[in-house]
Amino acid sequence: GDRKMAIHHAQPAELVDISPLGPRVATEQTTTLIKTSALEVIQLVLPAGKVIAPHSVPGEVTVQCIEGRVVFEAGDKEVELTRGNLTYLAGSEQHAVRAEEDSSLLVTILLKRKSSDAGRGD
Numbered sequence: 807g808d809r810k811m812a813i814h815h816a817q818p819a820e821l822v823d824i825s826p827l828g829p830r831v832a833t834e835q836t837t838t839l840i841k842t843s844a845l846e847v848i849q850l851v852l853p854a855g856k857v858i859a860p861h862s863v864p865g866e867v868t869v870q871c872i873e874g875r876v877v878f879e880a881g882d883k884e885v886e887l888t889r890g891n892l893t894y895l896a897g898s899e900q901h902a903v904r905a906e907e908d909s910s911l912l913v914t915i916l917l918k919r920k921s922s923d924a925g926r927g928d
Contacts, residue, residue: 852905865916874909
């Protein structure tokens with residue numbers, strides 16, 4: 807069957823639980839919570855020791871640590887995020903992530919509009 811049908815993306819004004827997973831953080835999967843043409847919000851679940859190799863996305867990104875501890879490398883900076891910390895990245899900025907503990911993060915990505923929209927407003 808089509809597994810995509812099972813993926814639930816929140817509707818406007820729908821509540822989404824982003825509480826710490828606690829013991830479930832070791833077994834939960836990463837899920838996309840919200841996806842629109844302009845915005846993607848992901849609950850990223852990383853087991854201790856997991857490394858996400860350097861990569862970039864076109865739009866700006868915020869990363870909020872819900873639980874655990876991760877080290878974020880962006881350019882020549884390295885920051886450690888723990889519960890309650892938030893950071894952001896410029897669009898197209900190369901970054902890598904390393905989970906020091908079982909962790910969950912709330913990642914918000916602004917999706918680039920089509921080039922036909924470029925140059926309108928700011």
